[in-house]
Amino acid sequence: MTTISTRGSTRHTELADWVSQVAAHTTPDEVVWVTGSDEESREINALLVEGGTFVPLAEDKKPNSFYAASDPEDVARVEGRTYICSQDEKDSGHTNNWMDPAEMKGILNDLFAGSMAGRTMYVIPFVMGHLDADEPMFGVEITDSAYVVASMRIMARVGDPVLATMEELQADYVKGLHSVGAPLRNANGDDVSDVAWPCNETKYIVHFPEERAIWSYGSGYGGNALLGKKCYALRIASVMARDGGWMAEHMLILKLTSPEGAVHYIAAAFPSACGKTNMAMLDTTLPGWKAETVGDDIAWMRFGEDGRLYAVNPEFGLFGVAPGTGYGTNPNAMHTIERGNSIFTNVARTDDGDVWWEAMTEQTPEQLTDWHGNDWTPADGEDGTKAAHPNSRFCTPIEQLPTLAPEYYEPNGVPISAILFGGRRKDTVPLVTEARDWQHGTFIGATLSSETTAAATGQVGVVRRDPMAMLPFIGYNAGDYLGHWLDIGKQHDESKLPKVYLVNWFRKSDDGAFLWPGFGENTRVLKWIVERLEGSAGAEETPIGLTPRAEDLDTSDLDLTADELAAAIAVDPAEWREELPLIQEWFDKFGDSLPQQLADELDTLTQRLS
Ligand SMILES: Nc1nc2c(ncn2[C@@H]2O[C@H](COP(=O)(O)OP(=O)(O)OP(=O)(O)O)[C@@H](O)[C@H]2O)c(=O)[nH]1
Ligand SMILES: O=C([O-])CC(=O)C(=O)O
Numbered sequence: 001m002t003t004i005s006t007r008g009s010t011r012h013t014e015l016a017d018w019v020s021q022v023a024a025h026t027t028p029d030e031v032v033w034v035t036g037s038d039e040e041s042r043e044i045n046a047l048l049v050e051g052g053t054f055v056p057l058a059e060d061k062k063p064n065s066f067y068a069a070s071d072p073e074d075v076a077r078v079e080g081r082t083y084i085c086s087q088d089e090k091d092s093g094h095t096n097n098w099m100d101p102a103e104m105k106g107i108l109n110d111l112f113a114g115s116m117a118g119r120t121m122y123v124i125p126f127v128m129g130h131l132d133a134d135e136p137m138f139g140v141e142i143t144d145s146a147y148v149v150a151s152m153r154i155m156a157r158v159g160d161p162v163l164a165t166m167e168e169l170q171a172d173y174v175k176g177l178h179s180v181g182a183p184l185r186n187a188n189g190d191d192v193s194d195v196a197w198p199c200n201e202t203k204y205i206v207h208f209p210e211e212r213a214i215w216s217y218g219s220g221y222g223g224n225a226l227l228g229k230k231c232y233a234l235r236i237a238s239v240m241a242r243d244g245g246w247m248a249e250h251m252l253i254l255k256l257t258s259p260e261g262a263v264h265y266i267a268a269a270f271p272s273a274c275g276k277t278n279m280a281m282l283d284t285t286l287p288g289w290k291a292e293t294v295g296d297d298i299a300w301m302r303f304g305e306d307g308r309l310y311a312v313n314p315e316f317g318l319f320g321v322a323p324g325t326g327y328g329t330n331p332n333a334m335h336t337i338e339r340g341n342s343i344f345t346n347v348a349r350t351d352d353g354d355v356w357w358e359a360m361t362e363q364t365p366e367q368l369t370d371w372h373g374n375d376w377t378p379a380d381g382e383d384g385t386k387a388a389h390p391n392s393r394f395c396t397p398i399e400q401l402p403t404l405a406p407e408y409y410e411p412n413g414v415p416i417s418a419i420l421f422g423g424r425r426k427d428t429v430p431l432v433t434e435a436r437d438w439q440h441g442t443f444i445g446a447t448l449s450s451e452t453t454a455a456a457t458g459q460v461g462v463v464r465r466d467p468m469a470m471l472p473f474i475g476y477n478a479g480d481y482l483g484h485w486l487d488i489g490k491q492h493d494e495s496k497l498p499k500v501y502l503v504n505w506f507r508k509s510d511d512g513a514f515l516w517p518g519f520g521e522n523t524r525v526l527k528w529i530v531e532r533l534e535g536s537a538g539a540e541e542t543p544i545g546l547t548p549r550a551e552d553l554d555t556s557d558l559d560l561t562a563d564e565l566a567a568a569i570a571v572d573p574a575e576w577r578e579e580l581p582l583i584q585e586w587f588d589k590f591g592d593s594l595p596q597q598l599a600d601e602l603d604t605l606t607q608r609l610s
């Protein structure tokens with residue numbers, strides 16, 4: 001056997017063995033251990049520019065930043081190709097794809113055999129959350145994509161300091177194996193030329209929950225390829241959390257300070273591309289209210305000794321939806337990317353070396369290069385053709401965020417006062433509703449629904465149930481996951497648990513316009529929530545929970561008619577009665593995995609609506 005040239009090594013013996021085995025199987029030309037140094041970053045970026053994956057942006061626009069265009073077929077998460085391969089099929093549940101782990105490994109071993117030929121295999125030691133946490137959560141991603149290395153360096157804490165601690169502890173870690181599935185030598189041993197965005201038509205995003213392992217093949221797109229994010233921090237971590245009595249959730253974490261100086265930490269679960277990043281860096285519109293960011297996508301929550309639920313953001317960067325992000329809607333995100341050091345994928349470009357996407361600026365530039373690399377003018381947009389892909393993304397260091405809360409650095413996290421569930425519903429769901437208790441809150445989360453978005457491949461705009469905004473991310477049986485939520489309520493002092501709310505920024509009038517201005521104006525909803533937590537705001541009992549009356553919301557200086565506000569906050573029992581069979585149909589899919597308390601909650605709702 002020939003030895004593969006290697007840069008770097010480890011004293012973690014089990015890790016060293018695994019890396020050798022993978023290298024022997026995938027046959028890269030070289031193995032490189034990622035150190036996390038600045039010099040390495042320059043080297044990787046230069047390689048990506050040389051290979052055509054990266055186009056540098058103008059230094060006076062976005063310093064040390066790059067544009068990348070993916071293969072047009074590799075633009076989003078592929079839920080149909082995502083598997084939870086538990087030993088027992090029942091542990092995967094009806095919401096996940098499943099295959100017997102041994103059978104799946106057979107398929108994947110064939111695909112990975114020689115899949116890195118002609119390429120460099122990078123080994124990325126990383127930690128999700130803090131390296132000085134009580135139990136640091138290690139991972140190692142092996143990948144043949146330099147784009148993944150550049151992105152992982154932004155999204156997670158990586159490199160030498162992590163590896164040193166892993167070695168010292170001979171620590172356990174999550175094994176993530178990734179290949180774009182585009183070897184640079186064919187079956188005859190002939191060289192194949194590389195492309196700017198290598199990937200494979202065949203894609204598999206596979207999780208082996210008992211082994212805490214992830215095998216991802218064929219895609220270079222964020223959610224499929226940056227294995228620390230959805231694959232580890234949600235799918236694998238949700239299994240660890242079930243086993244360990246904690247929670248791994250698709251939630252932002254916001255610090256909100258009232259004019260009186262009272263601090264509340266709020267977590268919110270909205271499905272992909274439904275407003276987490278935006279709310280996490282909210283630009284408040286009410287005088288004296290201050291919002292700061294702890295996290296924008298993932299929350300790991302554990303109970304503190306005081307009985308409260310504490311949330312940590314395990315990530316180190318932001319991987320945000322570009323379209324819709326602008327100076328008007330999310331100035332803080334704009335200021336973050338202006339500082340540079342970012343990767344922009346599938347956005348449009350301006351003639352002066354900057355990036356652009358729909359709604360970034362009030363005026364659309366006269367001349368752009370679209371995400372396919374073609375010339376684009378506003379006339380091309382008249383038929384709805386976008387200059388940037390709807391799921392185009394910015395990848396940027398969270399430390400550049402001007403609103404980053406100092407508590408982001410707190411290894412034990414922040415105590416959560418309220419959990420918000422929300423989705424895109426053009427009808428039925430009012431602006432805000434308070435759950436009666438934890439069990440009712442779990443029911444609200446379990447029946448959360450939203451119109452699908454471009455964050456995953458497939459049809460956009462179809463209403464689907466998305467429990468706790470975790471449908472694509474629950475790493476085990478969804479019924480057991482809902483049971484875990486209920487157990488949390490039973491095992492802990494309910495008076496110390498967060499209060500639960502349902503929100504909807506996306507309700508529309510008959511003419512199709514959003515009823516609620518959203519974005520910064522969501523401060524008004526948060527103010528009501530904080531006042532509810534403090535016992536000072538009024539609410540009305542409705543069949544679905546407690547909602548504010550118009551006079552309970554602060555609408556000072558809000559550009560909204562009384563009728564529009566009334567329509568935004570209204571609970572229409574007729575609309576909700578139409579929802580009941582849909583919830584029943586959703587619950588039926590769980591079979592005997594559905595916790596009885598949730599069936600009871602549906603009965604209660606049915607009675608309240610009759
Ligand atoms: N109408 C309206 N649109 C919003 C609001 N908040 C966010 N959006 C839009 O929703 C889209 C997605 O928002 P994000 O905040 O990036 O979504 P996310 O939940 O962080 O998404 P993922 O990163 O995919 O998990 C963007 O186009 C936003 O402009 C709001 O309050 N009202
Ligand atoms: O995972 C991704 O690609 C981006 C993301 O946050 C989501 O889809 O929820």
Ligand SMILES: [Mn+2]
Pocket residue numbers: 250271272273297
């Ligand atoms: Mn997300």
